[in-house]
Amino acid sequence: MASRRALVTGLSGFTGRYLGRALAAAGFRVFGLAPHASGSPEHFAVDLEDRAGLSRVVEEVQPDVVVHLAAISFVGHADAADFYRVNLIGTRNLLDAVAAGGHAPACVLLASSANVYGNVAGGPLTETSAVRPANDYAVSKLAMEYMAALWTGRLPIVTVRPFNYTGVGQSGRFLLPKIVDHFRRGSRVIELGNLDVARDFSDVRSVVDAYLRLIRHAPAGQTFNVCSGQAVSLEQILEMMAEIAGYRIEVHVNPDFVRANEVKRLHGSRARLEAAVGELPWTPLRETLRWMYEAPESA
Numbered sequence: 001m002a003s004r005r006a007l008v009t010g011l012s013g014f015t016g017r018y019l020g021r022a023l024a025a026a027g028f029r030v031f032g033l034a035p036h037a038s039g040s041p042e043h044f045a046v047d048l049e050d051r052a053g054l055s056r057v058v059e060e061v062q063p064d065v066v067v068h069l070a071a072i073s074f075v076g077h078a079d080a081a082d083f084y085r086v087n088l089i090g091t092r093n094l095l096d097a098v099a100a101g102g103h104a105p106a107c108v109l110l111a112s113s114a115n116v117y118g119n120v121a122g123g124p125l126t127e128t129s130a131v132r133p134a135n136d137y138a139v140s141k142l143a144m145e146y147m148a149a150l151w152t153g154r155l156p157i158v159t160v161r162p163f164n165y166t167g168v169g170q171s172g173r174f175l176l177p178k179i180v181d182h183f184r185r186g187s188r189v190i191e192l193g194n195l196d197v198a199r200d201f202s203d204v205r206s207v208v209d210a211y212l213r214l215i216r217h218a219p220a221g222q223t224f225n226v227c228s229g230q231a232v233s234l235e236q237i238l239e240m241m242a243e244i245a246g247y248r249i250e251v252h253v254n255p256d257f258v259r260a261n262e263v264k265r266l267h268g269s270r271a272r273l274e275a276a277v278g279e280l281p282w283t284p285l286r287e288t289l290r291w292m293y294e295a296p297e298s299a
Contacts, residue, residue: 088144
């Protein structure tokens with residue numbers, strides 16, 4: 001993959017930073033879309049709503065690979081319209097620009113979400129499981145998948161449905177960074193919302209490795225779960241952190257944090273993913289939590 005060009009939307013975001021480094025290590029020259037100019041000639045301050053701007057970037061970069069990470073991804077985001085404006089229409093603008101460009105990419109990787117499955121009893125969920133999105137974020141991602149299918153004849157689209165993942169540098173608005181931060185600061189009490197939840201958590205580094213493998217193999221037209229394959233309860237996470245930090249924290253339920261449409265349990269299978277790209281090493285959640293807990297403050 002040496003000397004090839006990758007265009008990554010959301011390059012300055014949590015996942016984008018890790019993926020950008022991984023692509024560069026694999027020999028790609030990495031270009032990115034970001035909300036603000038960084039001064040680098042390889043970073044473009046172009047919004048996904050700017051169809052003409054996207055066309056100019058695609059024309060200039062001539063990407064061999066496109067990875068679309070940019071999205072409103074915080075489920076509790078206040079303005080529901082933003083989910084559809086960015087996650088659906090923004091994605092359409094990007095696909096339109098890439099399809100109309102003069103250089104055919106080998107792979108267009110689109111990041112959807114396991115939230116499209118909604119509240120489904122049992123598990124593990126596979127890519128053929130019923131989809132029942134339970135919030136605007138999930139609906140916008142499923143709508144994006146349906147819209148992107150209209151482009152499969154023109155672009156080599158690979159869709160990923162990542163389950164929850166975390167790591168050093170993720171925003172404190174998300175559950176695990178919030179919990180880890182409380183333990184790092186030695187807080188004795190933490191306020192949380194829904195306690196009766198279980199999630200399939202992964203390490204961002206494992207997720208990025210899966211993305212890189214999919215880019216290499218480019219199984220166009222397919223959708224893949226990206227997950228650990230295990231559901232972990234909030235109680236188990238708090239127990240892991242108590243062992244890592246050496247003390248237990250008191251949990252208070254804050255009604256303002258409770259979501260009426262919270263997805264209670266997500267538990268996935270990555271069998272299809274590994275059938276396509278080979279067996280993947282996966283970092284255990286306990287190791288990820290320790291990495292986050294021990295990371296320098298500036299990380």
